[in-house]
Amino acid sequence: MDDARYDADDATIAAHDDGFPFDAVAPPIFQTSLFTFPSYADMLRRFRREAPTEIYSRVGNPTVAVLEDKIARLEKAEAAVAYNTGMAAISGVLFSLVKAGDRVVCVRHVYPDAYRLFNVLAKQLDIAVEYVDGQDFDAVRAALPGARLLYLESPTSWTFETLDLPALAAAAQGAGVVSVVDNSWATPVFQKPLTHGIDLVLHSASKYLNGHSDTVAGVVAGSQALIDRLNDIATPYLGAKLSPFDAWLVTRGLRTLDARMRQHQQSGLRIARRLTEHPAVEAVHHPGLRAACPTLTGSSSLFAMTLSDSIDIPAFCDALHLFKLGVSWGGYESLALPAMITLQQQGGPNSAVDFGVSPRLVRLHIGLEDEQALWADLAQALDQASATTQTRGGEE
Ligand SMILES: *Cc1c(COP(=O)(O)O)cnc(C)c1O
Numbered sequence: 001m002d003d004a005r006y007d008a009d010d011a012t013i014a015a016h017d018d019g020f021p022f023d024a025v026a027p028p029i030f031q032t033s034l035f036t037f038p039s040y041a042d043m044l045r046r047f048r049r050e051a052p053t054e055i056y057s058r059v060g061n062p063t064v065a066v067l068e069d070k071i072a073r074l075e076k077a078e079a080a081v082a083y084n085t086g087m088a089a090i091s092g093v094l095f096s097l098v099k100a101g102d103r104v105v106c107v108r109h110v111y112p113d114a115y116r117l118f119n120v121l122a123k124q125l126d127i128a129v130e131y132v133d134g135q136d137f138d139a140v141r142a143a144l145p146g147a148r149l150l151y152l153e154s155p156t157s158w159t160f161e162t163l164d165l166p167a168l169a170a171a172a173q174g175a176g177v178v179s180v181v182d183n184s185w186a187t188p189v190f191q192k193p194l195t196h197g198i199d200l201v202l203h204s205a206s207k208y209l210n211g212h213s214d215t216v217a218g219v220v221a222g223s224q225a226l227i228d229r230l231n232d233i234a235t236p237y238l239g240a241k242l243s244p245f246d247a248w249l250v251t252r253g254l255r256t257l258d259a260r261m262r263q264h265q266q267s268g269l270r271i272a273r274r275l276t277e278h279p280a281v282e283a284v285h286h287p288g289l290r291a292a293c294p295t296l297t298g299s300s301s302l303f304a305m306t307l308s309d310s311i312d313i314p315a316f317c318d319a320l321h322l323f324k325l326g327v328s329w330g331g332y333e334s335l336a337l338p339a340m341i342t343l344q345q346q347g348g349p350n351s352a353v354d355f356g357v358s359p360r361l362v363r364l365h366i367g368l369e370d371e372q373a374l375w376a377d378l379a380q381a382l383d384q385a386s387a388t389t390q391t392r393g394g395e396e
Contacts, residue, residue: 003076004195005297006188006258013073015255027066029248033057059236063244067251074188075201077221081230082242086184086204089218090114092234093180093202100126102148107134108355109156111182115351134163144175153182158357160285160303162293169197189261190298200226207330208300210253211260215246261300268301268366271375275305280382282306301366302329306358313338316385322369322377329365334374337363
């Protein structure tokens, strides 16, 4: 079967397990800090890495391993490792593969906290990060020689630009640079970057993979050699391993991943299309509305819209009922995030300011609620917010 597509085998990997005690259909939660050894000889074998058993849950736990194994297989990777947030996955990759004096090439409009990690902590440790327009292939290729890591998101945050992953992967490989893609938006249901030559894929599992907005988690998948590097450095020393209970929650979320993603895709596309026809909406930034991106086999439901000057954005936000105001995405509930607020966010370098995100942008996550009800909520909020502008205009 075509490795790049999410197929019946993947659905089985996501939803079925075998070999649990008592033939339990769901995995047990091994809520334990350490694992004991029956003898001196057994303990010695384990410490010499001649046996695969667990020692301590900061480094490995069987409940977490169930999730890691599923992610590795879904992303067509040899191995995976799970961390307690998506940011721990990102910092784990960075600090396991990059050292002082090295340079990272990073796509513009990267996730805001990744940007802060690069511009604060990486900078303090003398790691340089050079930002490039990921759609400008010549610019990326020119930046690669001598770099250590190529850090990508496709689509990117806020602007939802898609990248030519096979070409970028080949260019990175040619320059001896490790390539990594944040695949949180597409999930392995809609994009499998490793099948296009990318070296590492990472996720904020807090989003669609878990899918229920009830935990934060991260995963990284790739070759055994690269995951071994993470397991030798990030896992024991940064100490951000995922906990057994949170791994169990994400594993539970994976069972419905493909059904949820199909519903998100359908409602997301329909609402995005209706928004393009709304007079108060200047543009809708949704990869599914543009010319097909060859590596995406579908689209999730996070996108942005540019509202015209006729809309009072704070009034629009306050008029929403079903959509809640909030960060994050990937759960049941629909959410709105106005760029106007992000542009004023304090606490370090601000990627929205530095990359010039428009204050007229509002990001939407289309959740699993009734699609007609979601559309009605957006339409009435746009109506109210344009009426507000007109009234205010009249008062002046
Ligand atoms: C949320 C997010 C992250 C960070 O993940 P956390 O689990 O919140 O640490 C990284 N990348 C993208 C694209 C995200 O949306």
